[in-house]
Amino acid sequence: MDSMTSFERLDAAIAGKPVDRLPWSPFLAYFWEAQPEDRRSRGPLAFLHEVGADPLWRGAPCPVRSIVDGIEISETKDEANIRTETRTPVGNLHTRHQLSGPGGTWFLVEHALRTVADFRIQLWIEEHTRFEIDLTQVDEHFAGDGREGLSIGMLFPRGKTAFQSLVETLVGTEELAYALADFPDEVEALYTVMRDNDLRAARLAVEAPYRHFITWEDSSTQNYSPAQYRRYIAPEIADLCQILHGQGKHYIQHACGHVKALLPTMHASGVTAVESLSPRPTGNVSLAEARSALGPKVGIIGGIEPTEFLRRPLPEFRAYVEQVIADGEGGPFVLANSDSCPPGVTIEKFRLVGDIVRGH
Secondary structure, X not given: OOOOOHHHHHHHHHXXXXXXXXXXXXXXXXXXXXXXXXXXXXXXXXXXXXXXXXXEEEEEOOOEEEEXXXXXXXXXXXXXXXXXXXXXOOEEEEEEEEEEOOOOEEEEEEOOOOOHHHHHHHHHHHHOEEEEEOOHHHHHHHHOHHHOOEEEEEOOOOOOOHHHHHHHHHOOHHHHHHHHHHOHHHHHXXXXXXXXXXXXXXXXXXXXXXOEXXXXXXXOOOOOOHHHHHHHHHHXXXXXXXXXXXXXXXXXXXXXXXXXXXXXXXXXXOOOEEEEEOOOOOOOOOHHHHHHHHOOOOEEEEEEOHHHHHHOOHHHHHHHHHHHHHHHOOOOEEEEEOOOOOOOOOHHHHHHHHHHHOOO
């Protein structure tokens, strides 16, 4: 019988302290939305109980909200597109999301920042952004499913560091490369204010009752070079770690892509753990390689490749999970499927992992 609560087990495991058994904390993204209504009506906490898992609430409600006076945001939607307009006193920005029919997922296909003028509009928005602490949703979370397990709070409203936001949300990988070459001063000016805003918000977030924080970095050299990571992202993360460590709190880095070349820099930044680490094809690093790069003190959360979770039959899957566990040894470790879960994974596989970890 377990002698620790899920919170105690996860908190200790991430800190590299002794645990009664290995924690198992599946990532339910994409899987959960595809489940039958009767299961979803019972909620994810009941499901995690059912499969013998430890609730790890990644990206729990952000305790800080951003406010920009003087802007108006409108949205129009049809069957295939969502168009958003942001109106400011210095100009307007436009984005478009398109529906992917097979997956039922909305993809950002037209980014807001395309011209020098657009970068200046976004700079105005950043310069006129203020932050305030708001624990309403945080309190609701802890009164609900967050009453069990470990909650990793979203550190600031943007949800990603400044450069990662430029890559994913505001500009796009290819267009950002052109912008850095064509008008670097405007890009650098915007990046600097965005980064400073993130740090301002993080200093407020430490007041929340979270011990661990996260941002949706989606770290991956598929989106930028290791040199760009070292120049733009790593310094911000190092500053965030310093802010949190000063209050006895911890930063968990979400790294769901090709991160093999980035792991030494993550280690040097002071992260407490790296979350959603995965081998190929989702990632590009084995757990054994990740453990070697991160050393014996940085935690690893992940290890089960989503495609392997889906395709392997039960007997073969048991041997695979045992090998993943062996590869994760040598430092803080929480077993999880990495980043997401294909909707077709069976409940029996979740239960099997729950049974396996009780032997570790």
